[in-house]
Amino acid sequence: MVTMRDIAREAGVSQATVSYVLHNDPSISKPTRDKVLRVAQRLNYSINVSARTLRSGRTNAIGLVLQDLHNPYSTQVADAISVYARRRGYQTIIQQTFYEGDAEAEILQHIVSSMCDGVIFSPSKLNVREIMAQLNGKPSVLLSPVCENHSYDTMLVACEQGIFTTTSYLLSRGCRRPLFYCSRYADFDDIRDSADSKWQRVAGFQRALLRNGITPEPWQFLPERHWNRRSARETIVEAVRTGLDFDSVVCINDESAIGVLRGLADCGVRVPQDVSVVGFDGIEEGECCVPSLTTFAMDFDDFARKAVDALIDRINGDDAAPHAIIANSRLVVRESTR
Amino acid sequence: MVTMRDIAREAGVSQATVSYVLHNDPSISKPTRDKVLRVAQRLNYSINVSARTLRSGRTNAIGLVLQDLHNPYSTQVADAISVYARRRGYQTIIQQTFYEGDAEAEILQHIVSSMCDGVIFSPSKLNVREIMAQLNGKPSVLLSPVCENHSYDTMLVACEQGIFTTTSYLLSRGCRRPLFYCSRYADFDDIRDSADSKWQRVAGFQRALLRNGITPEPWQFLPERHWNRRSARETIVEAVRTGLDFDSVVCINDESAIGVLRGLADCGVRVPQDVSVVGFDGIEEGECCVPSLTTFAMDFDDFARKAVDALIDRINGDDAAPHAIIANSRLVVRESTR
DNA sequence: TTGTAGGCGTTATCAA
């Protein structure tokens, strides 16, 4: 490893001078500058980030801590944030917690102590108290459906409203017997004010039904499963096999919706002629599947912009009260609804 | 920020003792140990990674430098590598170069100087000489279709053989007029030994045709476009509109194949009854699309295991001659072929 | 315009 000291020795200057040159300090004369730069080039110098960080306290990187990168939604979030952060002059360091509380704490600790100037963090197991303990004052933006705190800026997703919108659209197109994938039935009054992402979606579904004079009934709720293609596919196939009478499926996310589309194809059910399907998220895959997916699509670029801007403001010392941030989103009508 | 010195003061021991305790050094007595740990807990201490790295030279992290995270193939690679690296006790730091030579060099420099003990790197713009200069001796595994060097372990993809396999399968099912998405026509003899990933695939296509007594002709080659859904969709729609007579499409990757499926659906062409489609990669999306995709599927877990194991061996001082590594892969027959 | 020197938080050697 070649250090500034090596360059200094080689160029016949002090190590401090090298540092100044590499920081474009104007007080260094052109000849010295050139000489140092030439040597640095020749020795193929690259700065030691640990040393710089240790000394300066700045990393010029932001941490993005997600649960995993396995699902398209997370991937698109990660992609959009990386791209925008880069435009703002920051490296993005992506880390996954794999839904393990230990990993979460460990990663936050590492990140807190160094590696990055701020964190965009999607919590799973940790509660706000624990998060605060780990984050310990480091600038942060939370990606969370719930805004159970007033300690951090939080990117919210309009779950209730989104599912209300997709369900309402379905009903406006004449559907009367929608299924919801995936949750067990719960009484509307028990969940209407829930802070939980899933229950918010269930509540949106029910509110749309009620608004249209339909009373939600337990048969409409498909059992709780993973929010992924495979679970959704298996579940909907099972529903068709058991002879469930439905004319549409409201899905908790796009990935599930794509599994539902697949499962209906397995059963020879035509979409949208026999059954309509709506998703939630707006992942790219939904544009290109057959049939393409009607969904409540988030604007990922807007999401990334707002999250990163908020974080960088905090890094730069903004101490306004933490606030909730919502990205733009809208209903996108495609082929999966009639 | 709370440091070891703070703990030491609070616990009435030296800072060195704190370090020993936090490293589970057996020479520290139980009472001292407990006292220090209690204080550390209370002060919510977390280690400063920069300082540790600067001093010890070890990070316990590996860097994964990809071109982008926008396509499912890269995402699945990143996912699999992160998961396996974690099992081997390493954090994975994912970085994207966005196909910009500058970013590539910059990221490698940062990573070289610190942040991680080794790098899994997918080069785009940089040539081997430049890579070597940036990497500067840091343990590395290259993800690259070409093995133009004997300086690094390199994960190879069986491009020629893979496309040969998918094309041969198509022909064995009675197809006689396959299209190739996407490349311009090139004479077989000019490309059969190419080191380039794309030309290897084209060569595989042609070799399969020749083996079956079919002479490749320019009309079979769809113009060069991006290897993504949208380009493929537009291209195949155009091909159908112009009345091109074909009975199958060999795609350069799965993402393109999914775009082709979509484009054919746009035109009312049935798959596989009218046209068969094969992909290359084995991304998850191919399992669940309609129709599901016949493809030459890589075993991503095997890929990750081999890449990470090789890298960790190097980190641990293995100095065997660099070698080429190929992950398991196999033809997966699904619904998109007749 | 350039050099000297101290310290960022840790690890690790050596001595006590």
Added chain:
DNA sequence: TTGATAACGCCTACAA
């Protein structure tokens, strides 16, 4: 069993 102490590579007053 524990404590001094000297780096690791870089940044930045301050001095020259």
